[in-house]
Amino acid sequence: MITMDDIIREGHPTLRQIAEEVPFPLSEENRELGDNMREFLKNSQDPELSEKYQLRGGVGLAAPQLDISKRVIAIEIPNMEEEDGEPFLSEVMYNPKVLSHSVQQAAIEEGEGCLSVDRHVPGLVIRNNKISISYFNQDGEKRNIRLKNYPAIVVQHEIDHLNGIMFYDHINEANPNYAPDDVLLIQ
Incomplete structure (x- = not known):
């Protein structure tokens, strides 16, 4: 079982590496x-x-957060409309890629957090509001999905980890809470 002790923290070199693609068929380890x-x-x-x-x-x-430089992310987004229903998105994605994105940008109003960052980092992380991604599931099936708003932001955050990018790299240092008028702020 993974615990917080298994998650590496900011400053660890693996978090700044570009992760390796995962070969298919999947090994039992992957x-x-x-x-x-x-x-x-x-x-x-x-x-x-x-x-x-x-x-x-x-x-x-993302696997790099476990000091494993592989292109694997897990997403578990609860369905906010159903208290005890199925999750909105529950998936392990191997080799995910953003295929396209909207011009419309969005940010989470209260900012983003990260399991690898033990401090609060104030500021808006401006990302694409809608994305289309492709990935492979655990059965080796290629999937294409479209996401918007909060789920799109979560997946972009995790894909950034696969490319050695931390969420705070997107924050405007000179004006952390600045967002152009056309940026959608998500609560």
């Missing part, structure tokens, strides 16, 4: 990696388990 990453996210969102194991809540995790 399948297990994806399963463990998704399990961590589910556990981190469970009030009892997160308290018991001292897990910070997360909706996304």
Whole structure:
């Protein structure tokens, strides 16, 4: 089981590397990696388990955050409209790629956080509001999906980890809370 002790923190060199593609068919090791990453996210969102194991809540995790330089991300976004329903997006993505994106930009109003960053970093992280991505699932099937708003931001954050980019690299240093008028602010 992955715990916070397994997650490397900012300053670690792996977080600044470009991760390697994962070959298919998937090895048992890479399948297990994806399963463990998704399990961590589910556990981190469970009030009892997160308290018991001292897990910070997360909706996304990238393999480089575990000091594994592979292009694997796990996403576990709860469905905000259904209290106990199915998650909005629950997926392990191997070799994800952004195929296209909107001109419209968006940012989370309260800023972004990261399991690899133990401090609050104020500022707006401006990203594309809509993206189309391709990835392979654990069965080796190629998938194409479109995401917008919060889910699009989460996936872009995790794909950035695969490319050695931290969320705060996107913050305007001179004016951290500046957003052009046409940027959609998501609460």
